Amino acid sequence: MALEKQRFDTLILGAGGAGLNAALQLANANLKVAVVSKVFPTRSHTVAAQGGVNAALANVLPDNWHWHMFDTVKGSDYLGDQDAIEYMCREAIPTVYELEHNGVPFSRLPNGKIYQRAFGGQSQNFGGDQAARTCAAADRTGHAILHTLYQQNIRAKTHFYDEYFAVELIKDEEGIVLGALVLNIATGEPLLIESKTTLLATGGCGQVFRTTSNAHINTGDGMAMALRAGLPLMDMEFFQFHPTGIAGKGMLITEGVRGEGGYLINKDGERFMEKYAPNAKDLASRDVVARSIVTEVREGRGCGPDGDHVMLKVDHLGEDVIAKRLPGIRESSKIFAGVDPVQDPIPVFPTAHYVMGGIPTDRFGRVMPEASDDGDPLPGLYAAGECACASVHGANRLGGNSLLDILVFGRLAGHNIIDYVKQNSAHRPLHDDSVAQAVGRLERWDVKGEGITVSELRKEFRKTMEDHAGVFRVEDMMADGVEKLKGIRDKLKDVRLTDHSATFNTNRTEALELENLIDVGLSIAVSALHRKESRGAHSRPDFPKREDGEWMKHTLYWKESDKLEYKGVRSQPLTVESFPPKERVY
Amino acid sequence: MKVSVYRYNPETDNEPYMQEFEIETRQGMMLRDALMAVQDQDESFTFRHSCGEGVCGSDGVNVNGSNKLACITPLSELKEPVEVRPFPGRPVIRDLVVDMSQFYAQYKQVDPWLIRKEPMPEQEILQSPEDRDKLDGLYECIMCGCCSTSCPSFWWNPDKFLGPQALLSACRFLADSRDQAKDERLDNLEGPYKLFRCHTIMNCVEACPKNLNPTKAIGHIKAIMLKDAI
Numbered sequence: 001m002a003l004e005k006q007r008f009d010t011l012i013l014g015a016g017g018a019g020l021n022a023a024l025q026l027a028n029a030n031l032k033v034a035v036v037s038k039v040f041p042t043r044s045h046t047v048a049a050q051g052g053v054n055a056a057l058a059n060v061l062p063d064n065w066h067w068h069m070f071d072t073v074k075g076s077d078y079l080g081d082q083d084a085i086e087y088m089c090r091e092a093i094p095t096v097y098e099l100e101h102n103g104v105p106f107s108r109l110p111n112g113k114i115y116q117r118a119f120g121g122q123s124q125n126f127g128g129d130q131a132a133r134t135c136a137a138a139d140r141t142g143h144a145i146l147h148t149l150y151q152q153n154i155r156a157k158t159h160f161y162d163e164y165f166a167v168e169l170i171k172d173e174e175g176i177v178l179g180a181l182v183l184n185i186a187t188g189e190p191l192l193i194e195s196k197t198t199l200l201a202t203g204g205c206g207q208v209f210r211t212t213s214n215a216h217i218n219t220g221d222g223m224a225m226a227l228r229a230g231l232p233l234m235d236m237e238f239f240q241f242h243p244t245g246i247a248g249k250g251m252l253i254t255e256g257v258r259g260e261g262g263y264l265i266n267k268d269g270e271r272f273m274e275k276y277a278p279n280a281k282d283l284a285s286r287d288v289v290a291r292s293i294v295t296e297v298r299e300g301r302g303c304g305p306d307g308d309h310v311m312l313k314v315d316h317l318g319e320d321v322i323a324k325r326l327p328g329i330r331e332s333s334k335i336f337a338g339v340d341p342v343q344d345p346i347p348v349f350p351t352a353h354y355v356m357g358g359i360p361t362d363r364f365g366r367v368m369p370e371a372s373d374d375g376d377p378l379p380g381l382y383a384a385g386e387c388a389c390a391s392v393h394g395a396n397r398l399g400g401n402s403l404l405d406i407l408v409f410g411r412l413a414g415h416n417i418i419d420y421v422k423q424n425s426a427h428r429p430l431h432d433d434s435v436a437q438a439v440g441r442l443e444r445w446d447v448k449g450e451g452i453t454v455s456e457l458r459k460e461f462r463k464t465m466e467d468h469a470g471v472f473r474v475e476d477m478m479a480d481g482v483e484k485l486k487g488i489r490d491k492l493k494d495v496r497l498t499d500h501s502a503t504f505n506t507n508r509t510e511a512l513e514l515e516n517l518i519d520v521g522l523s524i525a526v527s528a529l530h531r532k533e534s535r536g537a538h539s540r541p542d543f544p545k546r547e548d549g550e551w552m553k554h555t556l557y558w559k560e561s562d563k564l565e566y567k568g569v570r571s572q573p574l575t576v577e578s579f580p581p582k583e584r585v586y
Numbered sequence: 587m588k589v590s591v592y593r594y595n596p597e598t599d600n601e602p603y604m605q606e607f608e609i610e611t612r613q614g615m616m617l618r619d620a621l622m623a624v625q626d627q628d629e630s631f632t633f634r635h636s637c638g639e640g641v642c643g644s645d646g647v648n649v650n651g652s653n654k655l656a657c658i659t660p661l662s663e664l665k666e667p668v669e670v671r672p673f674p675g676r677p678v679i680r681d682l683v684v685d686m687s688q689f690y691a692q693y694k695q696v697d698p699w700l701i702r703k704e705p706m707p708e709q710e711i712l713q714s715p716e717d718r719d720k721l722d723g724l725y726e727c728i729m730c731g732c733c734s735t736s737c738p739s740f741w742w743n744p745d746k747f748l749g750p751q752a753l754l755s756a757c758r759f760l761a762d763s764r765d766q767a768k769d770e771r772l773d774n775l776e777g778p779y780k781l782f783r784c785h786t787i788m789n790c791v792e793a794c795p796k797n798l799n800p801t802k803a804i805g806h807i808k809a810i811m812l813k814d815a816i
Contacts, residue, residue, distance in 0.1 A: 031606060039634075039636060039642070039644060040644075040686075040690070040729075042642075042643065042728070042729055043636055043637075043642040043643060044642075045636070045637065045642070047641050047728075048639065048641050048642065049643050054681065057709075066657045096710075097708070097709055097710055100710040100711060101702070101710075101711065101767075102699075102700065102702075102704045103699060103762070103764070104701030105762070106710070106718075107715075107716075108713050108715045108718040109715070110714075110715060111712075112712030112713055112714050113709075113710060113712065114710050137725075140726060141667050143641060143726070143728070144725060147725075148699075148700075149699075150699050151699035152699050154694055154699065155697075155699045185588065186679055213635040213643065214637045215636040215638065216635055216637075216638065217636045217689050239645065249614075251639045252639075290650070315631065324773050327643075331640075332640075335640070335658050335660075336614070338614070338641070453629060454628050454629065455625070455629065490603075497629070498629040498630060499629055499630035501595055501597050501598070501630070501680075502597065502682075503595065503596055503679065503680050504632050504679050504680040505598055505632070506625075506632050507629040507630060522752075551686065565661045
């Protein structure tokens with residue numbers, strides 16, 4: 001088969017906030033950059049982020065990056081790398097100003113500065129009073145940021161491959177990534193993109209669970225490509241369940257609702273977060289609030305005929321505040337829950353939301369292929385955003401730190417790629433075996449005949465993940481889950497497409513996505529089974545305590561024989577003193 | 587419930603046709619759920635969709651004659667028989683998937699990015715809440731295309747008339763107190779077609795799933811032009 005080839009300095013896989021902020025730096029520096037996205041860029045899931053982006057601008061209440069850093073370390077349940085966290089919290093400030101200069105329509109304060117709201121886990125003065133650190137464009141911050149970044153990339157003439165699906169990374173014998181095989185979804189034609197550097201910015205994998213706030217496209221494609229390229233995934237057992245998804249549906253109700261003064265009640269009308277987090281109450285960290293809701297429901301204090309959710313009360317804020325600060329939430333509640341929050345509370349329950357783990361990188365966005373702490377990064381390969389793990393979120397991410405992560409590390413990866421390309425100006429020779437392997441991944445789906453359908457196996461897989469790797473995890477349940485997932489992985493070979501057309505074949509892309517989901521799902525389940533402690537989002541009733549002596553370390557998972565290794569947490573920040581682990585109370 | 591969907595695969599079909607499916611409904615079901623149920627029965631049925639909550643703008647379709655976003659259209663609001671077709675006036679790639687490249691090209695024509703001529707301040711560019719309010723109703727556009735593909739002026743002159751979506755975007759930057767390219771933006775919209783082919787038919791207002799009002803935005807641009815001319 002004659003394979004069409006294109007060459008670029010940099011290939012970026014994914015056009016969300018991380019990919020587009022990297023692309024913008026590169027295009028502004030006149031590098032030849034290709035952005036591959038399986039959807040038109042403004043349809044990337046960054047668009048759905050609601051509440052905002054954290055930066056210690058101190059526009060509303062006193063603040064500084066060091067307090068932000070403390071909150072992030074504590075929020076991570078001391079699993080975050082403190083050098084990367086310090087960098088992110090410092091860079092948050094210029095990053096948000098740059099976004100504003102690029103045109104993001106932030107909400108404003110009477111003095112003309114960017115509006116900031118309170119979010120969970122935020123404090124002044126290292127654990128003191130509530131801070132207000134989340135910069136917001138009403139409750140549509142992700143939309144405002146993604147559209148602005150796309151607009152600036154149009155100006156900078158970034159080269160976009162819209163609706164191209166990334167199939168596989170191409171490597172040479174040394175494991176150096178030379179680009180990727182991608183598929184033009186509209187025509188079904190493959191295309192080989194050769195690049196001197198590659199940035200994985202493919203976002204999250206929430207579709208591994210049945211009930212999720214994540215979009216249909218969030219299938220962990222970049223993580224799975226990394227796994228198949230022989231790279232590990234780090235800390236995949238840490239999956240965030242957002243406390244307030246619309247009950248039974250999963251659509252997100254932003255933490256900003258509680259930041260603006262909304263609170264949770266059970267069937268007795270009790271404001272139950274006062275029991276679980278006496279100080280922060282409804283603005284405790286997400287893992288804490290999610291567990292509290294599940295506990296209320298399990299102990300029989302849930303709302304509704306089946307007692308299977310709690311209520312988020314907002315009406316006391318008044319129509320003006322709701323219209324001004326939470327217009328999107330009001331719209332979503334009406335459409336999906338059939339309630340107008342101006343009058344009635346919103347039924348909510350935790351929903352699978354965000355993966356703290358991902359492709360391990362150092363604090364420069366370079367992919368780290370080994371468990372050793374002082375090992376070398378893989379030359380020319382970068383990862384940023386939800387698919388990466390720097391690690392700034394550790395065992396639990398704070399609200400408002402996700403947009404921050406993608407923007408800071410996307411931008412940084414862009415800058416580092418510019419330097420790398422200056423020093424490595426030649427393309428390496430292409431490696432035929434690797435190309436053949438990638439093409440093989442596509443051709444496997446040309447096999448015709450009877451078999452399991454993509455949607456059947458996907459349903460079975462997502463249900464298994466929900467039943468065996470959810471909010472509370474015990475040994476037998478998880479061991480059982482891992483065995484079932486391995487069985488599902490074996491069944492993949494029996495899956496057949498019913499549609500073999502070339503033109504816009506979603507049956508084919510969903511089959512490729514299902515392979516990715518299953519690879520990533522196993523990394524979550526296997527990593528979770530082996531961590532015998534409770535930390536952040538990983539909650540083990542059979543091992544209820546955090547065990548810093550044994551477990552203050554990162555998990556690394558390889559696809560090859562589902563192998564696990566561990567590496568130490570980087571507790572030494574760049575310029576300030578380390579925050580030692582303490583008991584985490586809110 | 588019976589749902590009839592438009593089918594066309596250029597590799598196998600000489601002509602498009604409608605195909606009927608019987609789907610099981612449940613409380614609170616959206617049109618997107620129904621289309622996914624159709625896909626479960628026939629995996630060769632193709633449509634775009636992603637976020638499922640009306641923010642990504644992928645799943646605009648024509649249902650019972652109106653352009654709507656499938657994921658926020660309750661089935662209970664649709665009259666049976668439910669007929670789902672691709673957006674009118676756009677080339678069909680396959681089934682409900684249309685080629686939107688002309689639509690995106692028109693968006694790019696209006697230079698849809700903030701233009702500053704002065705050097706940037708160290709902190710944010712200040713903007714009063716009142717000035718920021720002027721962007722409400724303009725910046726929320728999700729580029730789904732429901733408006734432009736329901737506009738007769740866009741059907742007739744998609745290469746010359748920019749269409750409601752692009753003009754709403756043009757207005758979003760004209761209305762931004764931080765933008766410093768007002769004259770260039772207005773010059774760029776001169777001529778009989780780009781802006782002035784809007785005949786205020788207002789299909790765009792009817793179609794917009796985010797309740798935005800492109801016709802009003804177009805009127806606003808015309809008003810600025812008129813004011814500047816005097």
